[in-house]
Amino acid sequence: MNNMKKKLLGLPYYIWCAVFILIPLGMVFYYGLTDKSGAFTLENIASITAPEHLKALALALLLSVIATLICLLLAYPLAMILCDMQVNQHSFIVFIFILPMWMNFLLRTLAWQTLLEKTGVINSILQFLHLPSLTIINTPYAIVLGMVYNFLPFMVLPIYNALSKIDDNVIQAARDLGANGIQVFLKIKLPLSTPGIISGITMVFVPALTTFVISKLLGGSKVLLIGNVIEEEFTQASNWHLGSGLSIVLMIFILVNMVLSAVFDKDGEGSFL
Amino acid sequence: MIKNAAKKIYIALIFIFLYAPIVTLVVLSFNASKTRAKWGGFTLKWYVALFQNEDILAALSNTLLIALIASVVATIIGTAACLAIMSLKKKGRAIILGITNIPMLNAEIVTGISLMLLFISMGLKFGFGTILLSHITFCIPYVILSVMPRMQQLNPSTYEAALDLGAGPVYGFFKVVFPDILPGVLSGFLMSFTMSIDDFIITHFTKGAGVDTLSTKIYTEVKKGIKPEMYALSTLIFLTVLVLLLLINRNPASRENITGSSTSAKI
Numbered sequence: 001m002n003n004m005k006k007k008l009l010g011l012p013y014y015i016w017c018a019v020f021i022l023i024p025l026g027m028v029f030y031y032g033l034t035d036k037s038g039a040f041t042l043e044n045i046a047s048i049t050a051p052e053h054l055k056a057l058a059l060a061l062l063l064s065v066i067a068t069l070i071c072l073l074l075a076y077p078l079a080m081i082l083c084d085m086q087v088n089q090h091s092f093i094v095f096i097f098i099l100p101m102w103m104n105f106l107l108r109t110l111a112w113q114t115l116l117e118k119t120g121v122i123n124s125i126l127q128f129l130h131l132p133s134l135t136i137i138n139t140p141y142a143i144v145l146g147m148v149y150n151f152l153p154f155m156v157l158p159i160y161n162a163l164s165k166i167d168d169n170v171i172q173a174a175r176d177l178g179a180n181g182i183q184v185f186l187k188i189k190l191p192l193s194t195p196g197i198i199s200g201i202t203m204v205f206v207p208a209l210t211t212f213v214i215s216k217l218l219g220g221s222k223v224l225l226i227g228n229v230i231e232e233e234f235t236q237a238s239n240w241h242l243g244s245g246l247s248i249v250l251m252i253f254i255l256v257n258m259v260l261s262a263v264f265d266k267d268g269e270g271s272f273l
Numbered sequence: 274m275i276k277n278a279a280k281k282i283y284i285a286l287i288f289i290f291l292y293a294p295i296v297t298l299v300v301l302s303f304n305a306s307k308t309r310a311k312w313g314g315f316t317l318k319w320y321v322a323l324f325q326n327e328d329i330l331a332a333l334s335n336t337l338l339i340a341l342i343a344s345v346v347a348t349i350i351g352t353a354a355c356l357a358i359m360s361l362k363k364k365g366r367a368i369i370l371g372i373t374n375i376p377m378l379n380a381e382i383v384t385g386i387s388l389m390l391l392f393i394s395m396g397l398k399f400g401f402g403t404i405l406l407s408h409i410t411f412c413i414p415y416v417i418l419s420v421m422p423r424m425q426q427l428n429p430s431t432y433e434a435a436l437d438l439g440a441g442p443v444y445g446f447f448k449v450v451f452p453d454i455l456p457g458v459l460s461g462f463l464m465s466f467t468m469s470i471d472d473f474i475i476t477h478f479t480k481g482a483g484v485d486t487l488s489t490k491i492y493t494e495v496k497k498g499i500k501p502e503m504y505a506l507s508t509l510i511f512l513t514v515l516v517l518l519l520l521i522n523r524n525p526a527s528r529e530n531i532t533g534s535s536t537s538a539k540i
Contacts (some may be wrong), residue, residue, distance in 0.1 A: 003333070003479065005442065006356055006357055006359075006360045007357050007360060007361075009354070009356050009357045010353065010354045010356070010357025010358060010361075010369075010519040011357075012350050012353065012354070013350050013351065013353065013354030013357070013369075014354075014369070016350060016409075016410070016413065017369070017372045017373070019391075019408040019409075020388065020391070020406065020409075021372055021376060021410065022372065022374050023391060024387030024388050024390060024391040025375070025379075025383075025387050026385045027387060027390040027391055027394065028383065028386065028390065031390060074287065077283065078283065078284065078287055081280045081283060081284060082284075084280075085280075091520065095518060095522065096288075097291075098467065099514070099515065099518070100291060100295060101467055101471045102467065102471070102510060102511050102514040102515075103294075103295050103298060103507050103510075103511050104471065104487060104488060104491060104507055105488065106470050106473055106488055106491045106492055106495070107298055107474055107491060107499070107503065107504070107507050108294045108298070109294075110397070110491075110495065110499065111293075111294030111295070111297040111298050111301075112294055113309070114297050114301070114309045115293060115294065116457060122295065149290065149291070149294070152287075152290075152291070153291075185533070191513035206378065206379075206380055207380070207381065209380070210381070210382050210383070211382075212382065212474075213473065213474065213492075216447070216495075217495065227380075227382055230382060231382065231388070234386055234389065234478065235477075235478075240386075240390065243386065244386070244390070247382070247383050247386060250380060250382075250383065251379070251380075251383060253380070254379060254380060254383075257300065258378055
C-alpha cells in the first residue's frame with residue numbers, strides 16, 4: 001500500500017516526460033519524415049546532401065571538433081593543476097566556473113566582439129606592444145574561440161572530478177614500484193580519468209556542433225553552420241518539415257556521440273558537478 | 274619552483290580568458306559613449322536610465338518570475354519523482370533515468386523546436402506560459418540528478434523506524450528523509466534557477482511576440498546595438514550573485530549544505 005503511494009508520487013513526472021519530452025521528440029520525427037501534405041517522404045532528410053546544407057554541416061563538424069580538442073588540451077592540465085593544489089574546497093572550483101553563467105550568455109559572447117574588433121581591446125594592446133594586429137572577428141576562428149570560451153567549464157569540471165577521485169595511495173604505490181612522472185600519468189592518471197574526458201567531450205561537442213548563436217554573433221552573417229540553417233527554417237523560412245529533417249540528421253551525430261560515451265563510461269563515473 | 278610559477282601563470286591565463294569578457298561588460302556599463310567601440314569617460318547615467326527603461330524592467334521581471342516558478346515547480350516534481358524512482362525495479366529505473374537524460378544530452382536547438390512543434394499542435398498561445406512549461410521541462414533533470422545521489426545514500430531503516438514509532442508517512446518524510454536530502458534539493462533548485470536565467474535557445478523557440486526575457490531582448494537588440502542599460506543591469510545581477518555566493522561560502526556550515534552537495538550531483 002505504502003509502496004503504491006510512493007509510486008503515485010512519480011506520476012506527475014512520468015506524465016511530464018511523456019507530454020514534454022517524448023511526444024515533442026516524436027513530432028520532430030513526424031515532421032521530418034512527412035511533406036506538407038502529410039505523406040511519408042525521406043526528402044527532408046535527404047536534403048542534407050544539398051551543397052549548401054552539406055557545407056554547413058561539414059563546417060559545423062570541423063569547428064566543433066577543433067573546439068572540443070582545444071578545450072581538452074586546455075582543460076586537462078588545468079584540472080591536474082587544480083587537483084594538485086589540494087584546494088580542499090571542491091565547491092570553490094565549481095563556483096569559479098559556474099559564476100560566469102550569471103552574466104548573460106549572449107552578452108558574454110558579444111563582449112568578445114569588443115575585445116576582438118579591429119580597433120578593439122586586444123588589438124590596442126598588441127599595437128602598444130608593436131605586435132601585428134589580430135583580425136579574426138567575423139571568421140571561423142572567432143567562432144571556435146567563442147565555442148571554447150563558452151564550453152570550457154563543461155570540459156574542466158568532469159575531468160577535475162575524475163582526477164580528484166583517484167586514490168592517492170594508488171599513485172604512491174606506483175611511485176614506490178619505480179614509476180616515473182610520465183609513467184604515473186600514462187598508466188594511472190590518464191586511464192582513471194577517461195570517464196571524465198569522455199563526459200567532457202560529449203558536453204562540449206554537442207552544444208558546439210548545434211550552436212547557431214555563437215556563429216551569428218562572432219561569425220558575422222557570412223559563416224553559416226548547420227544550427228543556423230535549422231534555425232532559419234523554423235523562424236524565417238517556416239519550412240518545419242525541412243528543419244525537422246535536418247534536426248534528425250543532427251540527432252544521428254548526437255546519438256553516435258552518446259553511444260560512444262556509454263561504451264567508454266559504463267559506470268557513469270564522468271560527472272559534471 | 275619554476276614549475277610552480279608556470280602552473281600559477283597557466284591558471285592565471287585561463288582565468289583572464291574566462292573573465293575578460295565579464296570585465297569588459299562591467300567597464301562598458303560605465304562608458305559615457307553610447308557605442309561599444311569608444312571610451313567616452315566614466316558615467317553612472319546608464320544605471321539611472323536602467324530604472325526608467327520599462328522594456329528592460331519588464332524583461333527582467335519576466336526572467337526572474339519564470340526562473341523562480343520553473344525552479345520551484347521543477348524541484349517539487351523532481352523530488353517527488355526521485356522518491357518514486359527509488360521504489361522502482363532496476364529496469365524501470367533505468368528507463369526513467371534514460372528519459373531524464375534526453376533534455377540534458379540532446380541539442381538545445383532540437384529540444385526548442387520539438388517543444389515549439391508540440392505547442393503549435395496543442396494550439397497553445399505562445400507567451401509566458403509556453404516559456405514556463407519549457408523551462409520546467411529542462412529544469413527537472415537537474416533536480417533529479419542532484420537529489421538522486423542523496424536519496425541513494427539514505428538509510429531506509431531510519432524512515433521505517435519513524436513509521437514504527439508512530440509517525441505518519443508525511444510526517445516521517447519531512448522529519449527523517451527530507452533533512453538528509455535537503456542539500457541535494459537545494460543544489461538542484463539553484464542549478465535550475467541558474468540555467469533558467471541563462472537560457473536563450475529554448476526560450477527563443479517557445480516565446481511569443483510581445484513577451485521577452487532578458488536573453489531574447491538582448492538577441493533582438495544585437496542588430497540595432499545593445500542598449501548600455503543592459504550592461505548596467507548585467508553588472509548589477511553579476512555583483513549581486515557574486516556577493517551572495519561569497520557570503521554563503523564564508524559560512525562553513527552552509528557551504529557544505531549548498532555548494533558542497535553539488536559535488537555529488539551528476540549532470
